[in-house]
Amino acid sequence: MLKGHLDLIVLAALSAGPAHGYAVIEAIRRRSGQAFDLPEGTIYPALHRLEQAGLLASRWVTAESGRRRRVYALTRRGQRALAERRAVWREFSSAIGGLLAGAQPRRKPA
């Protein structure tokens, strides 16, 4: 289930600002209250896929340790995509919440 939302999770993790792969994983762990403990290697294909789709941009920087590090940031398209996906998710979450609580969901089912 998590895999289906990986793109949204990564975009959300980068909404706070540019970050490298390890920092993205850490942000996901921290902001999800340790609920999302992904295999760390899976983040990189997702980062590359989002970059290929134009939702992220990346560049090399030199870290304090002297190592070269790739830093990813949301592009304008990425910010728009995140806003759209966030809205869809809230609608979906609200509908499921209403359904599980036994109340009427806000929208009529299709």
Add this chain to the structure above:
Amino acid sequence: MISDYLESLARALDFDRSLSRRMRQEVEDHLCEAVAADPGDDRIAAERRAIANFGDPGVIAAQFAALSLERQGRRLGIATVLALAAVFIAMKVRVAWYAVAHCATGEDVRMVCGMVSTVDRYAFWLAVLAGVGGCAHFCTEHARASLARAYRRQVRLRFLCMAAAAALLVSVTSDGVLTAIRLFAAQFPAQFVVPVSSMALEIGCVAALVFQIRRAAQRTTSIAVLLGR
């Protein structure tokens, strides 16, 4: 231990050299960060944990392979469409030039020219059919779900692009024959410029397309290893 892991990841990603180099640096930084953040005192154990948390190189490489096939496929599709468009424009420009420069063929070769033109026409439209069909198939079938599906889609695209390139080669060869016949009858060297330039463009387009197909074939063969084919 980290360098061994990086070596095996780089080997698994060898189907794309630039990706392999980039990932080696990215993952090295990641693992060093993970080891530095590890609360334990034992560095070897910390490295082992960082590697275990990162995951199997084969699984990561398979995820990248699907992406790589997608990128390569798109590049191949664009190269095919561009080659077809460029050859078409070159042919039209040459025909227009013959009309402007009054380059007519002699009676004795008219029948040969007619036959070669027919071969040229059918071969070109066959190339268009195969190339556009391959691109349409690639664009309409989404293969992000699995590497096996992405691989099969890439193989089909490559087959259709190869068919398009073969037909285009026949078409360009026919164009070459027709151009040679016309040039033999040309009276002024200036009449050579446009036909020869357009032929050079056509040959260059076919060569570029064959080069792209060859690169796609090499990558697909490397990725087939990940699938155990």
